[in-house]
Amino acid sequence: MTMRQLGLSIYPNHSNEAEDKAYLLLGEKYGFTRIFMSMLEANDVKATEEKFRRIIEFGNQHGFKTTLDVSPRIFDQLGISYTDLAFFKRIGVAAVRLDQGFNGITEADLSYNPEQLIIELNMSNDTGYLDNILSYQANVPFLYGCHNFYPQVGTGLEDEFFERCTKRFKSRGIHTAAFVSSQVGTQGPWNVNDGLPTRESDRYLPITTQAKSMFMSGLIDDVIIGNAYASEAELKALAALDRYKLSFNVQTVAGINPVERQILLQENHYRRGDSNALVARSTESRVKYRPDANRPHDNTHDFERGDILIGNDDFGVYKNELQVVLKPHHDLRKNKVGSIDDAELPLLKYLYPWTKFTFTAAD
Secondary structure (H helix, E strand, O other): OOOOEEEEEEOOOOOOHHHHHHHHHHHHHOOOOEEEEEOOOOOOHHHHHHHHHHHHHHHHHOOOEEEEEEOHHHHHHHOOOOOOOHHHHHOOOOEEEEOOOOOOHHHHHHOOOOOOOEEEEEOOOOOOHHHHHHHOOOOHHHEEEEOOOOOOOOOOEOHHHHHHHHHHHHOOOOEEEEEEOOOOOOEOOOOOOOOOOOEHHHOOOOHHHHHHHHHHOOOOOEEEEOOEOOOHHHHHHHHHOOOOOEEEEEEEOOOOOHHHHHHHHHOOEEOOOOOOOOEEEEOHHHHHOOOOOOOOOOOOOOEOOOEEEEEOHHHHHHOOOEEEEOOOEOOOOEEEEEEEOHHHHHHHHHOOOOOEEEEEEOO
């Protein structure tokens, strides 16, 4: 399986070099390994070449690999052909992202470039674009995919469209990436910046929730923050995520007891394979904690989607079984011990049979 990475974006045509370097050092501290940079907005590419080269070289020295976003206009301005990527190698990039597609055979030919640069394709289309390129016997290990980001509110991809586009690439073994949006970053490539996510549904969510959804979909290998500069708190929170296991942020109830807290926060959970529509059941705890008493509490109201329940003393053999509510219901034999944060309720769709999951308490 491809190792999942975190990435940052910087915009040398709009930023201060010292601030960019400080941001990259912060990213290095928290384990970020990708840089996304755009040349699309450059009016004079040759005049900005040195600026790009310096910051890319700095990133290379600190463990990053840089992808540079380009278009046919950039090739024209540089006076280079698609058969010669020496310019990009010279300024130190690891990958060239083609914001606009060509004719299929051009992309296939580019994937054999002697500089061995990754050719990154625009994933935000639901067409036969990739199939066309592959039909020309492209060098698949050197083809990556990366979605667009969308600075204007309301214009990000719909979730279902995003999934269809991404599956075209993932099903063919192509390495994938997409963008999430910082809630404090104000810098992007254009003079409109309402955030820079790939999916519209992510625009105003906590950055960790955006990234969890990307990773847990199983469709995205690399998550890149689209806008600069994300806060240190956001970088630290992303670094702390488990990129391979589903986790939920929860608020615990005041009446939670020590046994329930132990079950909720210290045990590794998985949803039983014989799933049902009412609750996601994690049943190992009822065996491990069978001798432990658990008096009823917080059990007289209706349970809502995202509530977390643990069987109490009145639940017989199901005492101390943990359940995540999928459909509202009422049952005096279950104690409510917490609830998943509202922003993370959409993550429940990734709680498949046998899925491993954990909880993190905010309190």
